[in-house]
Amino acid sequence: MGNTEGNLQWVERARRHIPGGVNSNNRALPWPMAIVRAEGAYFYDADGNRYLDYHAAFGPIILGHNHPAVNAAVREAMERVDLVGTAVTDLEVLLAEKISEHVPSAEMVALCNSGSEATYLAIRLARAVTGRPSIVKFQGTYHGWHDAVAMNVISPPERIGRKDPLSQGMLQEEIDHTFVLPFNNLEAVGELMDSRSDEIAAVIVEVIPHNIGCVMPKEGFLEGLRTITHANGSLLIFDEVVTGFRHDLGGYQRICGVTPDLSTFAKAMANGYPIAALVGKAEYMERLAPGGGVFFAGTFNGTPSSVAAALATIRELEVGGVHEHCFQLAEMAANGLQEIASELGIVMTVARFGSVFVPYFMEGPIESYEDLLRNDTERDIWFRRSMCEHGVFMLPTALKRNHVGAAHTEADIAMTLEIARQVLSSMPAHVS
Ligand SMILES: Cc1ncc(COP(=O)(O)O)c(C=O)c1O
Numbered sequence: 001m002g003n004t005e006g007n008l009q010w011v012e013r014a015r016r017h018i019p020g021g022v023n024s025n026n027r028a029l030p031w032p033m034a035i036v037r038a039e040g041a042y043f044y045d046a047d048g049n050r051y052l053d054y055h056a057a058f059g060p061i062i063l064g065h066n067h068p069a070v071n072a073a074v075r076e077a078m079e080r081v082d083l084v085g086t087a088v089t090d091l092e093v094l095l096a097e098k099i100s101e102h103v104p105s106a107e108m109v110a111l112c113n114s115g116s117e118a119t120y121l122a123i124r125l126a127r128a129v130t131g132r133p134s135i136v137k138f139q140g141t142y143h144g145w146h147d148a149v150a151m152n153v154i155s156p157p158e159r160i161g162r163k164d165p166l167s168q169g170m171l172q173e174e175i176d177h178t179f180v181l182p183f184n185n186l187e188a189v190g191e192l193m194d195s196r197s198d199e200i201a202a203v204i205v206e207v208i209p210h211n212i213g214c215v216m217p218k219e220g221f222l223e224g225l226r227t228i229t230h231a232n233g234s235l236l237i238f239d240e241v242v243t244g245f246r247h248d249l250g251g252y253q254r255i256c257g258v259t260p261d262l263s264t265f266a267k268a269m270a271n272g273y274p275i276a277a278l279v280g281k282a283e284y285m286e287r288l289a290p291g292g293g294v295f296f297a298g299t300f301n302g303t304p305s306s307v308a309a310a311l312a313t314i315r316e317l318e319v320g321g322v323h324e325h326c327f328q329l330a331e332m333a334a335n336g337l338q339e340i341a342s343e344l345g346i347v348m349t350v351a352r353f354g355s356v357f358v359p360y361f362m363e364g365p366i367e368s369y370e371d372l373l374r375n376d377t378e379r380d381i382w383f384r385r386s387m388c389e390h391g392v393f394m395l396p397t398a399l400k401r402n403h404v405g406a407a408h409t410e411a412d413i414a415m416t417l418e419i420a421r422q423v424l425s426s427m428p429a430h431v432s
Contacts, residue, residue, distance in 0.1 A: 006046035010034030025145075026058075030385070030396065038065035040407035043393070051393035052412055054402035059210070059242050062268040062326070062355070063316055064407025070271050073312035077304045085299060091307040098314050099277060102249040104259045105238070106279035110288055111302045115241035116144025118264035118276040119204065121288075121296060123148050125262065126202035126235040128294045129284050136192065136203040138183040140369030142211035143204055143239050143264075147174035153211055154399060157373050183209055183368045184217060186224040193232045202235040202262075203228075207252040210242040212369050213358035213399045214351040222258040235261040235284070241276070245269045246403070247354040249317050273309035274300075322406045326355035329413050330404040333357055336417040344424050347376070355404040359383070372399060378431040386423040392416050 011032040014021040022028050037044040041064055043053050053061070063070065081089060096109040112118055123135055135148060139160060143149035147170045155164040163175055179200075181188045193200060203225055209215045229236040237260060243252040244265035253259060261284060266276035279285070288296045316322060334352040337359050341348035349364045350357060360366065361376035361383070380398040387394045392415075394402055404413075 004032055004047060006048075007032040007034050010046050026395075026397065040064045040066070041405060041409070041412055049391070051388070051391055052408075052416065053393050054404070054416075055393050055395045055400075056403035056405060057272060059246060059267040059401075059403055060270065060272045061403070062246055062405050063271045063313060063322065064405050065272070067271055067313075067316070067407075069316055070273075070309050070312045073308040074273070074305045077308035081304050083300065083303050089302065089304055089307070091304055091311065092302040095302075095307050095310050095314075098311065099265070099279060102254075102314070103244075103251055103263065103265070103279055104253050105261070105263050105281070106277075107282040108280065108285035110278045110285065110296060111307070112276050112278065112298050113274050113300050113303075113306075114144070114276050115239075115264060115266040116146055117298070118241070118266060118278045119143040119149060119237075119239060120146045121278045121294075122237045122262045122264055122280075123202060123204065125278070125280075125284060125287060125294050126237065128287055128292075129235060130201040130233060132199055132201040132234070134177045134179060134196065134199045135201055136179045136181060136189065138205060138209070138369075139180055140183055140212040140215065140372070141204075141206040141209045141239070143206070143241075147171050148178055149204065151175060151178065152180040155369070160370060160373075182370060183215065184221050185368070186221060186228070189225065189228055193228055193234070197232050200232060200234045202237050204237040204239055206239045206241075207243055207256065208247075208353055208356075209369070210356060210401050212372055213360065213401050214353050214356050215366055215368065215372075216351075216353060217256070218367060222256050226258050226260070229261075237261065238263040240264060241266045242268075242356075245313070245317060246356070248323065249314065269313060270306055270310040271313040273306040275303075275306035275310050316406075323354070325406055326404045326408070329408050329410065330355045330357050330402075332410070332413045333402070333404065333416060336413070337420055340417065340421050340424055344421075346424055346427065356401045357404070358399065358401045360399070375399065376431075379427065382427065382431040383423060386426075387416075387419060390419045390423065392419050 034046040035043055036046050042050050044050050099109045100106045139152045142153045150166040152164045238253055240251040240263050246268040248254050262280035287294045334350045334357040338350040349360045361379040362374040377398040384394040384396040
């Protein structure tokens with residue numbers, strides 16, 4: 001954020017030809033920035049400013065930017081085969097086998113290109129399997145931009161308990177068929193199932209709602225969802241688009257020991273390459289076309305460069321050490337931040353799981369989005385923006401998670417904490 005001339009020029013040109021100047025809703029920043037290079041734990045803007053990256057592109061970057069083994073695998077694939085779009089490639093078979101080997105619910109694997117496509121397909125499949133129209137999601141979770149799920153994420157207080165669509169232009173009937181319940185509240189799920197048992201095709205859940213930072217499922221919550229959905233003949237869909245491969249090669253489902261009917265994966269699976277997977281029980285997955293009647297298609301599905309990137313990323317994670325390294329450094333960052341805040345008398349609760357951490361400017365306990373309404377949004381954004389000004393990129397949006405990757409070092413975390421101390425020491429009593 002030092003020099004701005006180069007950034008300004010690119011941003012002005014972007015605004016002329018790209019709506020809003022960015023290609024995804026949450027990429028807009030309150031200062032001019034264009035990225036020209038990324039390597040390891042850092043990225044660089046058009047004026048040569050360097051940022052230590054905790055954003056990780058919303059989660060895919062787990063090995064570090066431009067990872068040599070991933071790049072080599074992509075290069076090798078590119079030189080051998082590009083998109084042919086008929087039959088199947090050897091790479092797709094290898095990846096489906098790999099995912100099935102690691103992920104408990106993955107008896108079969110269907111590849112697509114983004115998390116949104118995977119959740120769309122999961123819901124369509126659940127509707128076909130059950131013959132029912134409606135789904136359940138939770139307040140604070142995000143499952144992509146399509147009409148069935150694009151609602152009730154970071155809702156303003158007055159929209160809690162009612163529908164809060166993210167977009168204009170969504171089909172009202174689709175919105176009506178999605179029930180939104182508070183996370184970690186099994187009673188609410190049970191009551192809805194009792195009153196509308198023959199309507200609910202599926203419950204879709206971010207196993208850890210990382211789209212509002214890091215809110216952990218209470219003990220028994222995911223197990224309870226398993227029991228209730230099973231009893232009701234509804235499908236349980238674990239959205240592991242963020243948690244998959246980042247927390248464990250088998251996803252959070254391997255950690256918590258609850259096996260859903262269907263699960264979605266993307267992000268950290270391929271260290272930044274566009275690919276996603278819907279996985280699940282064979283009896284359901286076999287309903288997908290062409291074997292079954294649930295239409296499933298995509299010109300770019302299983303594109304070789306992305307599949308090669310996924311195979312290389314999984315290989316790196318299998319070697320071992322990556323998760324341990326990331327978890328240890330994230331713990332150092334989280335504990336360090338918490339200590340600094342308490343020394344300075346700043347109200348803060350740092351939540352962490354695995355490589356993900358987030359400082360909330362509030363007291364705990366935090367069990368649902370509703371609790372996060374107590375977060376001091378102004379302080380949260382002020383802190384993040386100040387960290388960015390000092391070259392430590394934490395997305396300047398309240399509640400958004402930070403990710404530690406294999407390329408982060410202990411020295412990076414120590415530097416982050418030193419800067420956080422400076423920043424928090426100068427935080428005004430009232431931020432507006
Ligand atoms: C949990 C979760 N599910 C689904 C999605 C949608 O994925 P994509 O942005 O690849 O469409 C996201 C994106 O952030 C996500 O966090």
